Amino acid sequence: MRKPLRIATWSGGILLVLTVLVALGLYWAARQVPSWYQEAIDTTEREGQRKASDEMERRLADLVSGVNTTGRWEVVFTADEINGWLAVGLSEKHPDVLPPGFSDPRVIIEPDGLTVAGRVERTALTGVVSLKVDVYLAEANAIAVRVRKARAGSLPWPLGKVLDAISQSARQLEVPLRWSQTEGDPVALFTIPPIEEGKRVRIEALQLGEGEVYVAGVTEKVQKQKSKR
Secondary structure, eight states, rough: HHHHHHHHHHHHHHHHHHHHHHHHHHHHHOOOOHHHHHHHHHHHOOOHHHHHHHHHHHHHHHHHHHSSEEEHHHHHHHEEHHHIIIIHHHHHOTTTSSSSSSSEEEEEEETEEEEEEEEEOOSSEEEEEEEEEEOOOOOOOEEEEEEEEEEETTEEEOOOHHHHHHHHHHHHHHHHHHEETTTTEEEEEOOOOOTTTOOOOOOOOOOOEEEEEEEEEEEEEEEOOOOOO
């Protein structure tokens, strides 16, 4: 075999090996599962999940009751309650809410942000996708969700698909949504609509803690303005 041909053969073989190694590395990285997510999924005790789901729904009922009654109200949601509801209540009562190919959503709540993760099974990807966001009050009655990063396993995941999914979910739930940016990060602004004529809801606090989120506000009557003649 001539030397130039032999060099070309070796170069081609090395390139092929490197390509396979990179592909295997990307495949392995995409299938990495966050430890907190695996721990949440491994909580398979169904009765415990159902109790947490029921508690979550009771807290939601208390929130709705407080919002509909004139005066101050507050509520605390824990990550265990939310994950219990995601495991039981969501799958049993709202099975069509999740996008096709997405399942087993779970959350972890920390003082510096909230992370949502779930399993994706599609032709182009099979693994766990996670989304890190900040949640805070941006302005009067506007909840801001600042999207920090999205990952497929340990790899970055294109934000375009994530933002489209958020917009689609907001449309399905008929929740007012507009987009802005903060230091290059996309920010979803959800506006709280009036609950009924003559009443106004004002959210005064939205705080993330270790494993919980605290929400407080006030529902007040709105005096009708007298029409000028």
